[in-house]
Amino acid sequence: MIRALRRQFDAVRLSGGIPMEACAGRPVIVCANHPSWWDPAMFFLLGSLFPAYRQGFGPMDAAALARYPLLERAGLFGVDARDPRSVGHFLRTGRTILADPRSMLWTAAQGRFSDVRQRPLALRPGVAHLACRTQNAVVLPLALEYVFWNESRPEALARFGEPVFVRASERPKEFTARIEATLTDTLDELAREAESRDPARFSMLLRGTAGVGGLYDLGRRLHALIRGERFERRHMMEPRRP
Template sequence: MVPMSRQMLQQAGVRPASPALVRAFAVIARRRLRGGFRALRMLHAERLAQAGTGPLIVYLNHPSWWDPLLCLTLARTLLPDCMHHAPMSAASLLRYPMFGKLGMFPVDQGSARGAAQFLRSSQSVLAAGGVLWITAQGRFSDVRLRPTTLKAGLGTLLHRFHDTTSITVLPLAVEYTFWNGVKPEALVAAGTPIPVHRMETTHTARTWTQLLEEHLQTTQDELAVAAMDRDPAIFQTLLDSEGASLWQRLRARMRGELEMPGADHTTEPH
């Protein structure tokens, strides 16, 4: 991986992340996910891990408030040696400046200035060999909505990509769903990587957007089918709250409490 250039990033308005703060916040993110979900499970995790050998864009659907915590956990688990960045509303970043130290960079939403800001900052992250995470729908969206639609920003970025190296674009489908237990499952699927080469003149910004939408929708459909099977063996489990659940069950038994039917999250309720 190309070393991150601090000067290059700062000139584009991107603040280099603080490794110590990222590590600390990653611990918090994992705790929150363990508390909120039965497990974090992933289809084709190797696709994300293998794509992190050069400049990478990970774009995903945006179903929930949980998405940033999930992305941070994926980044730290599967791509621990990469530098990660993501756009964030300039107003929100001004209100919560700590997120700038976690790799977020400001974008004024809904303006020409903001669009130019997004392109400049994103290009600097990619040119420096980093990983760019984008919730490309631009708003919260139900996972069942079809067709999958994206904002134009990412397609425009790829259309204007003129760096000397190639980059990889990876669709990521996210879904939060209940299976057989009290807690929901956090499910993720990595789609087929899309290689992007310098000066890909045959693709307009709109063509890129349509291609990205198709790839993400295909990945979402694959995840939906796997989710309906309710079989953990289909997935790679990246984070599991079973340890905490086991302790809670043992404590309940010591107190003489009864376990709820269906507390075994991997089997059908009795």
């Protein structure tokens, strides 16, 4: 997955940090929007930022998982959104996973590919139902967006939102609304940073392949040689980190 991200993206970037302290000692449910086929690969990479004891799991369309059975070894389990019985399977499997407070469940809670500008997000209620049935669970909103800046390949952007905790006697419908509001705020903030096209606002998690290649880069290389300059494949210079 990491190799695929490196080949297909200019960079993977994280806005802000990760609220590790809020997650300490609690089972974590990551609740993300679902803009792209690349979201599971992003989950895999972002999961590596958490402590090694945090084992990650996640639901995946059962038909798709049947075509890639090796993904079950990576912690994925099948769900079928068209089958009402699948909700019960998701809740039972999720509760088993989250019984261990070191576990993390990564979910694309919209349940379908959706544009990042869609409002309301229309999250499915499964995450809230699961959190309300899991002792000490914390829901961690995750905003994802894929945009083109100055390079031939897109940027993969991510931002974690404020953790959301279940309140006493809170119903799943109310909790879903709070998760959705926090995720919406997180998406809006990530959109503002994406619009700035400023890499200094992000931490780089992964550097992809630079340049366009072919005659275009050959011409740029000759131009730099004639001017006595160093050839830079990238159009956008990255900020220097201290």
